[in-house]
Every structure is written in C-alpha cells, then in structure tokens.
Amino acid sequence: MSQKRIAIFGSTGSIGTQALEVIAANKDKFSAEVLTAQNNDELLVQQALKFNPYIVVIGDEKKYPKVKQALARTDIQVFAGEKALEEVAEMDAYDLMLAAIVGYAGLKPTLQALESGKPVALANKETLVVAGDIVMKKALEKRVPVIPVDSEHSAIFQCLVGETRNKIEKVILTASGGPFRGKKPNFLVNVKRDHALQHPNWTMGAKITIDSATLMNKGLEMIEAKWLFNLKPDQIQVVIHPQSIIHSMVQFEDGSIKSQMGLPNMKLPIQYALGFPHRIPNDMPRLNFRSMSTLTFEEPDIKTFKNLGLAIDALTKGGNLPCILNAANEIAVYAFLRNRIGFLDMTEVVEQTMVKIPFIESPTLDEYLDTDGEARSFAASLIQM
Amino acid sequence: MSQKRIAIFGSTGSIGTQALEVIAANKDKFSAEVLTAQNNDELLVQQALKFNPYIVVIGDEKKYPKVKQALARTDIQVFAGEKALEEVAEMDAYDLMLAAIVGYAGLKPTLQALESGKPVALANKETLVVAGDIVMKKALEKRVPVIPVDSEHSAIFQCLVGETRNKIEKVILTASGGPFRGKKPNFLVNVKRDHALQHPNWTMGAKITIDSATLMNKGLEMIEAKWLFNLKPDQIQVVIHPQSIIHSMVQFEDGSIKSQMGLPNMKLPIQYALGFPHRIPNDMPRLNFRSMSTLTFEEPDIKTFKNLGLAIDALTKGGNLPCILNAANEIAVYAFLRNRIGFLDMTEVVEQTMVKIPFIESPTLDEYLDTDGEARSFAASLIQM
Numbered sequence: 001m002s003q004k005r006i007a008i009f010g011s012t013g014s015i016g017t018q019a020l021e022v023i024a025a026n027k028d029k030f031s032a033e034v035l036t037a038q039n040n041d042e043l044l045v046q047q048a049l050k051f052n053p054y055i056v057v058i059g060d061e062k063k064y065p066k067v068k069q070a071l072a073r074t075d076i077q078v079f080a081g082e083k084a085l086e087e088v089a090e091m092d093a094y095d096l097m098l099a100a101i102v103g104y105a106g107l108k109p110t111l112q113a114l115e116s117g118k119p120v121a122l123a124n125k126e127t128l129v130v131a132g133d134i135v136m137k138k139a140l141e142k143r144v145p146v147i148p149v150d151s152e153h154s155a156i157f158q159c160l161v162g163e164t165r166n167k168i169e170k171v172i173l174t175a176s177g178g179p180f181r182g183k184k185p186n187f188l189v190n191v192k193r194d195h196a197l198q199h200p201n202w203t204m205g206a207k208i209t210i211d212s213a214t215l216m217n218k219g220l221e222m223i224e225a226k227w228l229f230n231l232k233p234d235q236i237q238v239v240i241h242p243q244s245i246i247h248s249m250v251q252f253e254d255g256s257i258k259s260q261m262g263l264p265n266m267k268l269p270i271q272y273a274l275g276f277p278h279r280i281p282n283d284m285p286r287l288n289f290r291s292m293s294t295l296t297f298e299e300p301d302i303k304t305f306k307n308l309g310l311a312i313d314a315l316t317k318g319g320n321l322p323c324i325l326n327a328a329n330e331i332a333v334y335a336f337l338r339n340r341i342g343f344l345d346m347t348e349v350v351e352q353t354m355v356k357i358p359f360i361e362s363p364t365l366d367e368y369l370d371t372d373g374e375a376r377s378f379a380a381s382l383i384q385m
Numbered sequence: 386m387s388q389k390r391i392a393i394f395g396s397t398g399s400i401g402t403q404a405l406e407v408i409a410a411n412k413d414k415f416s417a418e419v420l421t422a423q424n425n426d427e428l429l430v431q432q433a434l435k436f437n438p439y440i441v442v443i444g445d446e447k448k449y450p451k452v453k454q455a456l457a458r459t460d461i462q463v464f465a466g467e468k469a470l471e472e473v474a475e476m477d478a479y480d481l482m483l484a485a486i487v488g489y490a491g492l493k494p495t496l497q498a499l500e501s502g503k504p505v506a507l508a509n510k511e512t513l514v515v516a517g518d519i520v521m522k523k524a525l526e527k528r529v530p531v532i533p534v535d536s537e538h539s540a541i542f543q544c545l546v547g548e549t550r551n552k553i554e555k556v557i558l559t560a561s562g563g564p565f566r567g568k569k570p571n572f573l574v575n576v577k578r579d580h581a582l583q584h585p586n587w588t589m590g591a592k593i594t595i596d597s598a599t600l601m602n603k604g605l606e607m608i609e610a611k612w613l614f615n616l617k618p619d620q621i622q623v624v625i626h627p628q629s630i631i632h633s634m635v636q637f638e639d640g641s642i643k644s645q646m647g648l649p650n651m652k653l654p655i656q657y658a659l660g661f662p663h664r665i666p667n668d669m670p671r672l673n674f675r676s677m678s679t680l681t682f683e684e685p686d687i688k689t690f691k692n693l694g695l696a697i698d699a700l701t702k703g704g705n706l707p708c709i710l711n712a713a714n715e716i717a718v719y720a721f722l723r724n725r726i727g728f729l730d731m732t733e734v735v736e737q738t739m740v741k742i743p744f745i746e747s748p749t750l751d752e753y754l755d756t757d758g759e760a761r762s763f764a765a766s767l768i769q770m
Contacts, residue, residue, distance in 0.1 A: 158643065162547015166664040172674060239674040249646070254664040255671050256653055258543065261634070261642040268641055279551040279639040286640050289557060289624045295680040 005093065006274060007034030007118075009085065009109050010100035012043040014205040015123040015149060015270060019098050020047060022271045026280055033094045036085060038105070039063070045070040052076065054093045057084045059105075085109045090116050096274065098149070099124045102207055103330050104372055107131060114138040114146075121273035123149035125224045126330070130323045131368045132227025146228065147273040151202075152221050153228055154269035155247035155260035160229070161277070163252065171229060172249040172257075173221055174241040175300065176201050178213040181242060184304055191343040193336065201244040201264040210333045214346055215300060219311020220329075223322045226315060233316045238308070240298045245287065263287050306347045310354065320360040320371040327375035328353035335383045353379045390478065391659060392419030392503075394470065394494050395485035397428040399590040400508040400534060400655060404483050405432060407656045411665055418479045421470060423490070424448070430455040437461065439478045442469045444490075470494045475501050481659065483534070484509045487592055488715050489757055492516060499523040499531075506658035508534035510609045511715070515708045516753045517612025531613065532658040536587075537606055538613055539654035540632035540645035545614070546662070548637065556614060557634040557642075558606055559626040560685065561586050563598040566627060569689055576728040578721065586629040586649040595718045599731055600685060604696020605714075608707045611700060618701045623693070625683045630672065648672050691732045695739065705745040705756040712760035713738035720768045738764045 006023060010016045011032075023030040032051040037044040038059035048056045048071055057079045058067045064080035071078055079088060082105070089097065089112035097113040098121045099106050106124035113120050115138060122128070127135055139146045148154050152173050160168075179198050180188060196213040197206060204212070211217035222236045247269075249259040262268055263285055271280055302309045307329070314321040332349040335341045341349070357375050360367055391408060395401045396417075408415040417436040422429040423444035433441045433456055442464045443452045449465035456463055464473060467490070474482065474497035482498040483506045484491050491509035498505050500523060507513070512520055524531045533539050537558050545553075564583050565573060581598040582591060589597070596602035607621045632654075634644040647653055648670055656665055687694045692714070699706040717734040720726045726734070742760050745752055 158641065163664075165662065167666075237675075241674075249674075251671070252664045253666040254653065254656060254660075255647060255667060255669050256543065256657065256664065257646040257672060259644050259646060261644060262640060268639065271639060272641065275639075277550065279548075279637045279641065281552075281638040282640060284640050286636070287642060289626075289634075289682045290622075290684045292682055294682075297674045297677055297679075299675045 003028065004030050004274070005033040005095045006030050006098060007088070007094035007096070007113075008032060008098045008100060009034070009036045009089070009106065010038075010102065010124070011035040011047055012037040012040040013100055013102055015098070015100040015266065017043075018267050019100065019270050019274065020051065022267055022274060023051070025282070026271075029280060030274060034088055036088070036101070038101070041067050048074070048076050055079065055088055055091070057088055059085065086112045089113045089118075092116075094118065096121060098270075098274065099127065100149070102205060104130060104327065107135075111135060111138060114142055114144055117142050117144055119144045119147065121147045121149050121270075123270075125150060125220050126326050128224040128227045129220050129326045130372065131365065132223065132322075134365055134368070136227050136230075145276070147276050148224070148228055149269050149273045150221060150224065151264070151266065151269045152248040153224060154272055156225065156229060156250055158260045158272065159248075159250040159258040163250075163258075167253040168229060168231065168235065169251045169253045169255070170235040170237055171225055171231065172237050172239055172251065173218060173225060174244070174246050174248050175215065175218040175238055176212070176244045177240040177242050177300070178215065180213055181240065185344060188304070188343050193339055196336070196343060200242070202266070204266070206337055207330070207333055210336060211329070214307040214343070215305035216307035216311060216329055216346075216350075218300070219308045219315070220326065222311060223315050233312070236315070238300050240300050241295065243295055245292070245295055261287060307350065310347070310350055314354070317359070318361070320357075320363045320368060321354060323363070323368050323371045324354050324357045324375045325350060327372045328379040331376055331379035331383065341383055349379050349382050352382055388413065389415050389659070390418040390480045391415050391483060392473070392479035392481070392498075393417060393483045393485060394419070394421045394474070394491065395423075395487065395509070396420040396432055397422040397425040398485055398487055400483070400485040400651065402428075403652050404485065404655050404659065405436065407652055407659060408436070410667070411656075414665065415659060419473055421473070421486070423486070426452050433459070433461050440464065440473055440476070442473055444470065471497045474498045474503075477501075479503065481506060483655075483659065484512065485534070487511075487590060489515060489712065492520075496520060496523060499527055499529055502527050502529055504529045504532065506532045506534050506655075508655075510535060510605050511711050513609040513612045514605050514711045515757065516750065517608065517707075519750055519753070521612050521615075530661070532661050533609070533613055534654050534658045535606060535609065536649070536651065536654050537633040538609060539657055541610065541614060541635055543645045543657065544633075544635040544643040548635075548643075552638045553614060553616065553620065554636045554638045554640070555620045555622055556610055556616065557622050557624055557636065558603060558610060559629070559631050559633050560600065560603040560623055561597070561629045562625040562627050562685070563600065565598055566625065570729060573689070573728050578724055581721070581728065585627070587651070589651070591722055592715070592718055595721060596714070599692040599728070600690035601692035601696060601714055601731075601735075603685070604693045604700070605711065607696060608700045618697070621700070623685050625685050626680065628680055630677070630680055646672060692735065695732065695735055699739070702744070703746070705742075705748045705753060706739060708748070708753050708756045709739050709742045709760045710735060712757045713764040716761055716764035716768065726768055734764050734767050737767055
C-alpha cells in the first residue's frame with residue numbers, strides 16, 4: 001500500500017491527537033498533510049513542527065498571526081477562519097479526510113471533502129445526526145466511502161466487509177451504560193461535572209463523555225447508524241454491555257450475528273479507518289479471553305436516562321428533529337460542563353427545544369442550518385433563565 | 386441466485402437430514418440431486434421419494450436390491466458400494482457437495498469432488514484431520530472453495546469474508562466444554578455412554594457428541610482449522626465458553642477480533658454453507674441480547690481432558706500423527722458407544738496407538754491410508770485385550 005496523505009480536521013482533540021500517534025507509528029503508510037484546530041494554537045504549532053504538513057488551519061482568526069509567526073521558518077502554509085476549512089477541504093493536498101471536528105462545525109468541511117471525491121473517516125457524529133441524508137447522498141453520488149471512526153460504527157462497518165450482497169436484519173449497538181448505570185433520577189439530580197467526566201471504560205473528549213453519561217451519545221449513534229448503514233429505526237437496537245468488549249454487532253437476515261471486539265481503545269478504530277481496507281499490524285494490547293471471565297448484557301433504562309428516549313423519538317420521526325435534538329444537546333452539555341445547569345436539566349433543555357422548534361419533514365441544507373441556529377438560540381435562552 | 390444442485394454424501398445422518406430440511410424450506414434455491422447413505426436404507430428411500438434426486442447411493446451393497454426395488458417406479462438411479470460414492474462424486478449431476486459422511490470414509494469422495502472442480506461444504510472433519518494437506522492442496526489447485534459446516538469453522542469462515550488481504554493473528558475456537566466441564570478424572574472414570582451422549586447445547590450425531598464430552602472434538606477442530614485457514618499451531622487457541630453463543634473468533638494482525646454468534650443450531654451453518662456467498666432469510670429463532678445476561682470464558686482443563694492435549698500434540702508434530710490420532714479415536718469412541726471400554730480408556734487407546742504407529746513426516750495419500758489401517762488395527766487389538 002502506498003503512502004496515504006491524511007487531512008485531520010480537528011487535530012488537537014482527542015481523536016486528532018490519537019490519529020497523529022497512529023500516523024507517527026506508521027510513517028511508511030501515512031503522512032499528515034493537513035492539520036486544523038479551532039482554538040488550541042499551541043498544540044497545533046507543535047503538531048505542525050513535528051509532522052511538517054502542507055497546510056495548517058487555525059479556526060480562530062485572532063490566533064492567525066501567532067501561528068503564522070511560529071511556523072515562519074517552515075514551508076507550511078497557514079490559513080485561518082471557518083471559510084478556510086471549506087477551501088482546504090476542496091484542495092487536492094490529501095487522499096483521506098479524518099473529520100474529527102467536534103460538533104456541528106464539522107458538517108461543511110465534510111461535505112466539501114465528499115464533493116471533491118475524497119473518502120472521509122468520520123469521527124464527527126453530529127455531521128450525520130444533523131444532515132445524514134445529505135451527507136450520505138453526496139457520498140453515494142461521488143462514490144466515495146464514509147468510514148466511521150466511532151468504535152460502535154467501526155465495529156458494524158468491519159462486520160459488513162464482504163457482506164454487501166447480504167441484507168442486514170438489525171444492528172445491535174452496545175453501550176457501556178456510562179458511569180451512572182443502574183442509578184436513578186434521585187441520584188442523577190445531584191451529579192456534578194467532574195463525576196460525569198469519569199467514564200468507566202473509554203478515554204474521550206469532554207462533550208462525548210457527558211453524552212455517554214446521559215446515554216444521549218447512544219441515541220446520537222442510533223441516528224448515525226441509520227444513515228451510515230441505510231437502516232430503518234426499528235432495525236437499530238441498543239444493548240447495555242458494561243465491559244465495552246463487544247463494540248457492536250450486525251444480525252443478518254439468516255439470523256447469523258457478527259460482532260467486532262477488542263479492548264476499549266480508540267486508536268484501533270482510528271487506525272482501521274485510516275488504513276481501510278488494509279488492517280495494519282500494531283503492538284496495542286490484546287484482549288485475552290482466557291483471563292476475561294464474563295460479558296454481560298442488559299436493557300437500557302430509558303425511564304431514567306430520558307435522553308436516549310428523546311433521541312429514539314427524533315430517530316423515528318426524522319426530518320429536522322435530530323438536528324434540533326443535537327443543537328439543543330450541544331448547548332445543554334456545554335452549559336453543564338460550565339456548571340450552569342444540572343445533570344437532569346440537560347434533558348429538559350433538549351425536550352423543550354424539540355417541542356418548540358417547528359418540525360420540517362424533508363429539510364434542505366439551508367433549512368438544517370436555520371433549524372440548528374434556532375434550536376441553539378432557544379436552548380440558550382432556556383439556560384439564561 | 387439460480388437453483389443450486391446439491392449432492393449430500395451422508396444424507397441420513399444428523400447433518401444430512403438437517404440439510405434436507407434446509408433444502409425443503411428453500412426449494413427455489415436448492416435441489417437435492419444426489420443422496421447417499423451407508424446403512425440406513427429405509428430413511429434413504431424415504432428421502433429419495435420426497436426429494437426425487439437424480440441418483441442415490443447405498444454404501445452397504447447387500448441393501449442394494451431393497452433400495453432398487455423401493456425406487457423401481459421412479460426415475461432415480463440407484464448405485465451401491467464404496468466405489469460408487471467416488472464415481473458419483475465425479476459426475477456432473479451436482480453443483481456443490483455436502484460432505485457429511487461421518488469418519489474417515491468421507492475422504493475419497495471429497496477428494497473426487499474437488500478433483501472434478503466442485504465446491505465442497507465440508508461437515509466431515511476427519512477428512513481434514515487425516516489428510517488436510519492433500520485436500521486443501523487439491524482445492525487450491527482446482528480453485529474451488531471448501532466451505533466448513535462445523536459451527537466453529539463456519540464462524541471463522543464468516544469472519545474472514547472480505548478480509549482476504551488481512552492477515553490472521555490467531556483464531557479462537559470456542560468450546561462448550563461438554564457435559565463434564567469442571568469434572569475430574571475420579572468422576573470421569575465412571576461415566577457411561579448414555580450420560581456422555583447428553584450434550585448441554587448441541588444436538589449432534591453420537592460420534593461427535595462423545596468427542597465433545599472428551600474434548601477430542603475440539604482437538605480435531607484445531608487440526609481442521611490449521612488446514613482450512615492455513616494456520617500455524619500456535620495461532621489456534623481454544624477457549625471454553627459454556628453458553629455456545631460465540632461460535633468462534635478471528636483476531637487480525639491489528640488486534641481487532643471478529644466473531645460470529647447465534648443460538649446453537651446446526652441448521653444455520655449448514656444453510657450458510659449451501660447458500661454461500663448468499664445468506665438466506667429464515668425464521669429460525671433469533672438470539673436476544675436483552676434477555677441473555679451473561680457470556681463466560683475459561684481455560685480448558687487439559688490435565689483432566691487429556692484427549693485435547695493429545696490432539697494438540699498431533700497438531701504440533703504434524704505428519705501422519707493426526708491421522709493416527711483420528712483412527713485410534715474412531716475405534717475408541719465406537720468401543721465406548723458399545724460399552725466395551727470406559728470413558729478414560731478412550732484416551733489410553735489413542736495415546737498408546739500414537740506411540741506405537743511409526744511417524745511419517747510428509748506422508749503420501751497411500752501412506753495416510755496405510756497409517757489409518759495400521760492405527761485402527763492396533764487400537765482394535767488394544768480393546769480386544
């Protein structure tokens with residue numbers, strides 16, 4: 001396999017930094033040609049000096065002079081601002097985009113990459129949650145793969161390799177259940193930021209860690225799965241599996257189930273997405289079935305973790321409802337992370353926003369953008385109160 | 386997919402009868418064109434009258450007149466004897482052979498089918514245990530697939546679909562542990578035939594059920610896996626998994642593990658092998674992860690279940706040792722089934738035969754045949770005493 005030029009959109013986040021570790025460990029296979037960051041100029045500069053990309057983009061335009069100066073003695077091109085992300089996504093400087101920008105900001109560069117015929121390794125679930133129909137239609141039109149990076153969707157993607165002729169009966173998304181599995185509302189009402197940030201199995205960014213604690217993450221993943229694998233809502237099941245060993249499963253129409261398993265380690269799905277269709281040897285720790293005694297499964301408690309119920313509602317009704325859910329949730333999670341609202345208030349914000357913002361059955365991209373803006377404003381107004 | 390003409394070699398056994406159920410349920414996809422049986426002429430005739438094959442073969446020549454007469458008013462051709470099995474295997478009357486003859490007798494027809502360029506769905510593990518190198522070399526030479534029917538190897542085969550470019554790090558064969566898991570020699574020494582025939586999870590023929598109780602079955606499967614998937618002995622691991630839900634696993638060189646799961650039901654791997662590469666919808670019972678609480682794993686107890694150790698020894702040393710192991714084991718198991726020897730005596734017979742019969746590093750097919758005969762004679766002589 002020849003060297004693949006990778007563009008990492010969101011290189012300073014949890015996924016981005018781990019992707020760079022994968023690239024550093026496989027210099028014969030990958031080069032990092034584009035690195036982008038929203039705010040963290042210091043890490044972006046460090047990464048640029050180490051990986052010598054063709055281009056870096058700093059989202060926050062105020063930080064442009066600092067980045068430009070720090071890289072003045074290199075050949076690296078420096079750009080700034082949201083528009084630059086889209087322009088760079090159009091360029092021919094890379095072979096695969098790793099879309100690792102957190103939240104809604106990842107949508108436009110991802111669409112641009114697909115428009116330019118570039119395969120996308122997708123770590124940004126909001127892109128699919130918000131506008132999965134548009135993204136997947138574009139990928140289909142341009143005949144480029146969207147390779148999921150989320151461990152659950154990577155598992156499903158891996159199980160589907162070589163099975164394109166065989167119909168999926170359902171997918172089973174496993175969920176650790178997060179740090180508060182088994183807890184009830186009277187406990188959750190008092191949960192604080194730092195406690196919610198302690199995930200039992202996975203090391204991830206702050207936003208997704210909170211979403212894991214509320215089970216909203218699993219709801220977003222159900223919506224993501226719908227688009228990635230062209231499923232009906234009732235073909236997507238969530239099962240709580242606290243050990244996070246089985247990363248997800250596919251049941252085919254003959255009843256046979258395939259699963260992908262491993263230790264919880266985001267580097268593996270990242271490496272898989274970068275290398276696909278080739279698996280790359282590595283020395284990451286291996287799962288040992290002889291020393292691992294038990295895998296357990298249980299039903300999710302939707303009565304307590306209402307965010308999952310809201311997400312299933314959005315998944316089932318479709319239209320712009322997942323977009324509303326996602327926008328309100330982003331506002332709510334960041335408010336919770338800043339200790340502005342309580343753990344259960346997040347559900348309130350999302351639910352009220354879903355009731356408030358008008359439903360659109362088949363939104364255009366512009367309508368998605370409007371919906372997103374309106375939902376954010378309304379959710380923010382709830383928090384101000 | 387057009388109708389596939391199936392030849393079932395061994396149609397009256399456990400695998401054969403279940404295969405006919407699959408064919409009956411999918412008449413648009415399959416027809417049974419060849420049916421063969423060693424002794425059970427009555428069932429063979431029943432099956433022939435129901436499925437109207439082109440040819441039937443009764444192994445026991447004495448029963449030929451009875452079968453011939455019973456089918457006199459049909460167009461079905463009737464043959465008899467061991468030689469006829471090989472001749473029919475050569476014919477162009479079928480598209481896929483299901484090799485479901487139990488024991489060593491399945492070898493020659495299987496080789497003949499491959500020689501004639503016919504894909505083989507292989508339910509006869511002794512074929513690979515005895516002469517796996519010769520069988521797989523023939524399949525490679527004729528470029529026809531050998532599709533395993535054993536649930537473990539079917540699981541591995543399913544996990545490998547679409548992964549041909551990716552190297553296997555190891556395969557993990559799961560084992561229920563049989564009815565005597567956790568028992569010690571002082572218990573096993575008194576085990577009787579009827580108790581050993583009660584497998585906790587799977588309904589199978591008598592020979593394989595006894596082999597499951599002694600763990601010899603898992604040892605034979607390790608040898609089978611070596612040939613089917615071109616593995617080194619240390620790439621094959623056995624893990625006890627009493628629930629028989631995970632049917633086996635493949636670990637790739639990136640550390641990612643894929644598994645195939647389902648309720649224990651031989652019809653699923655049979656159907657998969659007949660339909661490959663197409664999965665066929667069915668209404669077999671589905672696994673429900675929300676109602677299934679626990680999957681457990683443990684190391685096999687090789688000190689107690691010495692047959693597995695003997696098989697690993699044969700696997701590792703290679704040559705004609707697996708052939709010796711298999712021949713002695715067939716004699717021992719049938720002696721146990723006739724209440725001629727005790728449960729632990731089976732190990733004695735196999736071990737002594739492995740010591741006695743001369744080792745050949747790279748046997749020819751004739752040397753395999755000689756080894757088989759000598760090993761059977763010697764094992765039988767041990768039982769006479």
